[in-house]
Amino acid sequence: MAFLSWPQVVSQVNGHLGTDYQLLGRLGGGRQGGAWTVIDGAAGSRPVVRVLTWTSHPGLVARRAQTARIVRDLRRRGYPTPCWHHWGTLASGVTFVIADLAPGHTGTWDTMPVEDLIAAVELQAGAAGPSEGSWSDYLSWALTAPDGPRADLAALGATSDPLLRRIEDTARLLSRTMVPSGDAVHGDLTLDNILIDHTHTRTGQPPRIAIIDVGACGPGTRALDYAWLYRDATTHDARPAAERLQSAGRGVAGDHVWQLCLALACLEVAAFVARHGNGEDAAAELTTQEAVLSHATTHP
Incomplete structure (x- = not known):
């Protein structure tokens, strides 16, 4: 499958969520192409968008749903990882997450x-x-x-x-x-x-x-x-x-x-x-x- 550009990813995320995220800059690292900071046009916050998978294979999508549940439960225990505000799978097959930008x-x-x-x-x-x-x-x-x-x-x-x-x-x-x-x-x-x-x-x-x-x-x-x-x-x-x-x-x-x-x-x-x-x-x-x-x- 053809990989989307990051502007295309964010555009599809906005269509999926009804949001107004705009790309700001890329963060380093990440085997799936890194992550980008975005700005929320409505709230003014600056979260991070990361691609989890580039394919909509049912097994991988189910695994990401499990991951979202585990991350939520870990944070309730006090685990020091950023909050996942949104995650989902786009029509193109991309599975994404919108999370807080961690300091440090x-x-x-x-x-x-x-x-x-x-x-x-x-x-x-x-x-x-x-x-x-x-x-x-x-x-x-x-x-x-x-x-x-x-x-x-x-x-x-x-x-x-x-x-x-x-x-x-x-x-x-x-x-x-x-x-x-x-x-x-x-x-x-x-x-x-x-x-x-x-x-x-x-x-x-x-x-x-x-x-x-x-x-x-x-x-x-x-x-x-x-x-x-x-x-x-x-x-x-x-x-x-x-x-x-x-x-x-x-x-x-x-x-x-x-x-x-x-x-x-x-x-x-x-x-x-x-x-x-x-x-x-x-x-x-x-x-x-x-x-x-x-x-x-x-x-x-």
């Missing part, structure tokens, strides 16, 4: 209030109901399916063997491990999707975090989010943060679940670079992710 900037692991981040992830415990598909189901498929992300690594040849062997060894734990699926899982929780707002530090208050880009949020085990965070902290050589995150991740459902989650986190990023990067980038990423898994094994 992407920080570093040196400035990250790690305990506040852990407290936020703990609010995800038990926040998702039963589902036909979950991040835990995806984990089982991705770590074992020959046509899944492992195939992206295998296509690189012998250079991927060390990482693939580690992943295959870890995947054997699935035969004797039940991976929980009742938590909410962000799905891409890395430094890029955490904003730090230092506005209130002038009055002696601590910085505040906002977790953004929650469009992939769904049921699973929150140990997955700890694994993505641990991987991110380890690759940035933020050892104190990594150790604290690993401890929290192991505490969710035990060491076997933690190992499986970390294997998926490393497989995902290596496969992504294998698909979209050049050979040199892919080889470097393989080495990095194999080192992350090795470090977690030797520094429990």
